[in-house]
């Protein structure tokens with residue numbers, strides 16, 4: 482028996498009575514988020530909207546049972562509930578905040594799509610009403626900032642006009658005479674939604690009664706998706722929340738940057754410029770310090786029996802470029818080799834004066850064979866990182882032994 486769809490004619494009906502005409506136990510359906518046993522109910526009439534046409538299903542109560550999902554099964558509507566209602570005659574109620582939100586988004590979508598089409602010749606090819614944001618995919622060239630803003634502003638003007646939103650019925654022919662652009666393949670009587678003086682669109686969804694109830698439309702972004710452009714938007718209560726979040730975010734950033742919310746862009750630019758300039762200064766100071774420390778280290782390094790001076794050191798609490806500066810400084814002096822490590826992150830750096838004639842890259846690889854790690858370089862300069870920073874000290878001892886033993 483076909484379910485009578487009360488929402489077709491009155492999308493503001495929040496409560497209704499119905500008779501359970503069919504009830505069966507269903508196994509858990511984890512992919513739909515139903516982990517326990519559920520019952521599948523059919524009613525003689527329903528105001529519950531089933532997931533379809535981009536709009537998610539309603540939730541609410543059927544008697545003492547909670548609605549988990551509502552599915553369109555062609556003629557019938559299947560309600561998934563968490564228990565069997567104790568009586569076949571049931572009082573039902575729709576979770577209204579959720580439904581009204583869906584109505585604001587869905588009518589807002591019709592309006593926004595109409596503006597993209599009418600003002601800019603961009604047809605909508607799909608619609609998704611998500612838990613956070615809604616999207617439409619529009620066809621054509623990339624929508625510029627002006628197109629996005631233009632469609633948003635035109636939609637909001639019609640919201641401010643508070644035009645009537647009406648439900649129309651007719652055959653495909655009748656609707657096309659009334660101005661439906663879309664080709665409809667279904668036969669028989671079709672349902673369409675009209676926004677007065679704006680557009681007429683075949684649709685089985687639930688809608689607000691006038692454009693004023695959409696509240697406002699905010700376009701939030703646009704990204705390429707295959708050959709189309711996915712436009713993100715929010716309407717009504719979601720737009721209010723988004724605007725409030727934006728405001729809070731701006732205020733928080735202002736507090737962090739110590740400025741008024743309207744000055745955050747210039748304050749952030751200043752902070753970044755300052756950071757870059759400090760970064761450059763620190764590099765200069767680091768290099769000078771590394772040169773001075775390298776000179777001291779060379780003075781105290783003993784010359785081995787092979788005539789080489791090896792400076793071997795594990796650093797703590799220095800940035801990784803410090804090893805580079807230090808190693809480069811050491812390797813400028815003839816007959817010297819630097820074997821350096823960092824206890825913080827396990828970085829190793831081996832460098833030699835080119836005339837020494839050893840192979841730093843091979844020495845590094847041999848060290849990694851024993852302790853694990855990755856890296857490489859040239860005969861004179863090689864760097865990498867140990868798998869375990871704690872073995873830096875032992876890795877350098879081994880490298881030093883291998884160097885002396887060659």
Ligand SMILES: [Zn+2]
Pocket residue numbers: 534587591683684685686
């Ligand atoms: Zn629709």
